[in-house]
Amino acid sequence: MPELPEVETIARGLAPGLTGRTVADARFLCPTVLADCPCGDVFRDGVRGRRIRAVRRRAKLLLLDLDPAPGRTDAAHLAVHLKMTGRLWIGEAASEPLRHTRFQLFLDNGQALFFQDQRRFGNCRLLADLASWPFYAALGPEPLETDPKILAARLGKKTARIKALLLDQTVVAGVGNIYADETLFLAGIRPDARACDLSPARRKKLFAVLQQVLTRAIAAGGSTIRDYRTPEGLEGGFQNDFAVYGRGGEPCPTCGTPLAVAKVAGRTSTYCPRCQG
Structure with missing residues (x-):
């Protein structure tokens, strides 16, 4: 999607x-x-x-x-x-x-x-x-128009998995599986971590990284996995920069550890068990 x-x-x-x-x-x-x-x-x-x-x-x-x-x-x-x-x-x-x-x-x-x-x-x-x-x-705030500190505060003391909350459109709008996985990797957070177990500093970093990932993806014209094309009929280019999404079993680009795959919030999640430990 x-x-x-x-x-x-x-x-x-x-x-x-x-x-x-x-x-x-x-x-x-x-x-x-x-x-x-x-x-x-x-x-x-x-x-x-x-x-x-x-x-x-x-x-x-x-x-x-x-x-x-x-x-x-x-x-x-x-x-x-x-x-x-x-x-x-x-x-x-x-x-x-x-x-x-x-x-x-x-x-x-x-x-x-x-x-x-x-x-x-x-x-x-x-x-x-x-x-x-x-x-x-019911849509949550736009991640590129909202201060990371405010976005972090929306997590409150929720016990839900952080990946599930990133995908919840009432928490933050517009994020799906691709950009959740990429953001969590760069922020060093496991997708199955409970939001309440993250310090305020890590929560703020998470949303600051999310803004960076989304900005880079827009500059690349989005990500084409199968069907997506721009109005001009072109493929996006950000899929060429994926660190983890869709790369389960391949070596982590940072440490070389094989990337793990798990189901979180009913969605396939790819992460590095070492860098995101």
């Missing part, structure tokens, strides 16, 4: 081609792509004539902020969740949709935003108020 760096890369890549454009129409090639909407016609009526004011990311969501349509006063937001295999790009509206295209948002300049999703887990929803969506309202 695309995580914070991948969705941030997508938002930055789409922004120049979408910001300021007006939505002419929408087309749905798969009904399940619509979330919390009775039918495609209702969605189409809700987006037509609206100007795209901004393209941005929140957690792992791609957001289009929409101005009111002519004669209306209600702004709106289009939220796209890419899930596991979702991809977004801008192309000519008259182009034949590629296989697995689920949704098209037609623009006033003859182009369209295409949403492709092989496994059909992704979705989009139209919201008058983002805060009215319980999932959105």
Whole structure:
């Protein structure tokens, strides 16, 4: 699933081609792509004539902020969740949709935003108020916009495993398996360590390292493991810098100890039993 760096890369890549454009129409090639909407016609009526004011990311969501349509006063937001295999790009509206295209948002300049999703887990929803969506309202703070000391304090005296808390979107938003593993390795913390057993200094270091990892990943265009591509169709490059993720059994890049693999919070975790002991 695309995580914070991948969705941030997508938002930055789409922004120049979408910001300021007006939505002419929408087309749905798969009904399940619509979330919390009775039918495609209702969605189409809700987006037509609206100007795209901004393209941005929140957690792992791609957001289009929409101005009111002519004669209306209600702004709106289009939220796209890419899930596991979702991809977004801008192309000519008259182009034949590629296989697995689920949704098209037609623009006033003859182009369209295409949403492709092989496994059909992704979705989009139209919201008058983002805060009215319980999932959105429960999201934790953005890790790149919040002081590490504040993020560390959110752990409180929790007894949960630190990896589980990093993946919990209500604790900190946008982090998934890749960047949790990479961060924990560089911070020298086992994924199964209990948060309450970490000193305040180690907690603060953890989130400072997380910020560094996410910043580097965004600069590299994200990580491509299988399906992820930028809006330009390019692979990300951060997978070439993985220290531990997906490298179970290989030597630790720091000490040479074989990297261990374990299940934490239901997810595969790779770590160095020596460096993260």
